[in-house]
Amino acid sequence: MTIRRYYDDAYCTSFDATLLAVTEVQGQPALVLDATYFYLTSGGQPHDLGTLGGCAVTDVIAQDGQILHVLAAGESAPPLGPVHGVIDWPRRFDHMQQHSGQHLLSQVFVRETGCETVSVHFGAQESTLDLECATLSAAQLARVEQVANDLVAAALPITATLVDEAALATLPLRRPPAVRGQIRIVEIQAFDYSACGGTHVRNTAEIGPIKLLRQERRRGQTRVSFLCGKRAIADYMRKHELLVQAAAHYSTDVEQVPDLMGRAVEQIKAYQRQVEELTTQLLRYEAAELLAAAQPLGDWRVVVRCWDDRPADTLKTLATLLQAAPGTIALLATTAGDKTTLVFARSADVDRHMGNLLRATLQAFGGGGGGRPELAQGGGIPPAQAAAALDHARAGLG
Numbered sequence: 001m002t003i004r005r006y007y008d009d010a011y012c013t014s015f016d017a018t019l020l021a022v023t024e025v026q027g028q029p030a031l032v033l034d035a036t037y038f039y040l041t042s043g044g045q046p047h048d049l050g051t052l053g054g055c056a057v058t059d060v061i062a063q064d065g066q067i068l069h070v071l072a073a074g075e076s077a078p079p080l081g082p083v084h085g086v087i088d089w090p091r092r093f094d095h096m097q098q099h100s101g102q103h104l105l106s107q108v109f110v111r112e113t114g115c116e117t118v119s120v121h122f123g124a125q126e127s128t129l130d131l132e133c134a135t136l137s138a139a140q141l142a143r144v145e146q147v148a149n150d151l152v153a154a155a156l157p158i159t160a161t162l163v164d165e166a167a168l169a170t171l172p173l174r175r176p177p178a179v180r181g182q183i184r185i186v187e188i189q190a191f192d193y194s195a196c197g198g199t200h201v202r203n204t205a206e207i208g209p210i211k212l213l214r215q216e217r218r219r220g221q222t223r224v225s226f227l228c229g230k231r232a233i234a235d236y237m238r239k240h241e242l243l244v245q246a247a248a249h250y251s252t253d254v255e256q257v258p259d260l261m262g263r264a265v266e267q268i269k270a271y272q273r274q275v276e277e278l279t280t281q282l283l284r285y286e287a288a289e290l291l292a293a294a295q296p297l298g299d300w301r302v303v304v305r306c307w308d309d310r311p312a313d314t315l316k317t318l319a320t321l322l323q324a325a326p327g328t329i330a331l332l333a334t335t336a337g338d339k340t341t342l343v344f345a346r347s348a349d350v351d352r353h354m355g356n357l358l359r360a361t362l363q364a365f366g367g368g369g370g371g372r373p374e375l376a377q378g379g380g381i382p383p384a385q386a387a388a389a390l391d392h393a394r395a396g397l398g
């Protein structure tokens with residue numbers, strides 16, 4: 001059994017131990033020590049990184065009571081015997097801040113909202129608490145965040161002790177422990193008692209700022225994302241910078257940004273409506289010109305036109321306007337963006353099937369499409385053949 005020294009001292013970053021054996025994990029060398037300060041992934045907290053005998057440790061896992069320190073593939077293990085270990089302290093301390101912050105938050109959620117934590121996850125960017133309760137109000141979340149940060153300022157000591165089952169029964173644990181026998185209890189002085197094997201900061205002040213990010217419903221539970229310590233500070237710095245940039249765009253101060261953005265969005269919507277109306281008006285004029293220049297076909301007239309720069313949507317609107325005029329057939333094409341789109345349309349009083357005409361036309365040129373008797377759309381032919389396809393369709397009308 002590797003002795004887990006991090007239980008007693010989470011702040012030790014450099015240590016001497018004895019390398020007892022070297023094994024392998026998926027082709028990578030793995031070192032077994034008599035004792036270690038390397039934390040292994042457990043209880044949701046990610047493993048430590050660092051070096052052993054100068055070799056980079058990439059993973060730390062438990063196997064048959066031993067702790068395996070996995071080295072990068074291709075690394076050669078140091079010789080058996082004395083070995084020096086160094087823990088990646090910024091990474092470890094970050095995990096300690098997130099983990100202690102989680103214990104504190106879980107207890108604050110119970111006291112302020114009655115919501116129990118059912119599971120936790122410590123991610124590389126954000127950490128999450130899954131709460132057994134319905135969606136929380138913004139006011140509840142704000143209250144939890146404020147109380148948690150007040151407790152950070154109070155610098156409550158955080159200690160870990162091993163207790164037996166009899167002593168355990170006297171403690172107000174948030175959740176019953178999953179293991180039996182001697183249990184390690186992490187206590188935030190007189191505030192929270194949790195069965196936990198993780199590494200924790202000395203007092204709540206070292207957690208640093210606590211920021212709740214958002215909540216989301218997941219399988220009947222509420223997942224709250226949060227940041228602690230340096231992560232919260234980095235998040236504040238980044239978001240402050242983003243707000244300052246946004247304010248600079250509006251030549252205003254950050255307080256005005258949400259209002260101005262809201263107004264800008266409304267203005268864009270109004271402009272979009274105006275553009276749509278004006279575009280339709282212009283297309284009406286254009287449809288009238290096209291009708292005036294249409295080719296006669298018995299009692300009907302045929303509009304044949306190919307553009308190289310019009311969106312397919314505009315073509316469809318034009319076709320709709322043209323088919324509103326009695327006795328009209330419209331054979332339209334666009335090759336905008338190197339993509340050919342054909343739209344065929346006819347008035348209600350014209351006895352020709354546009355869907356069939358389009359299908360036959362495109363088949364002749366290697367494309368595909370079809371549609372209803374009065375309106376059809378298709379493509380898939382080379383842009384260079386669009387005009388020829390329209391001529392082919394026009395000839396098909398007789």
Ligand SMILES: [Zn+2]
Binds near residue numbers: 103194195198
């Ligand atoms: Zn814990």
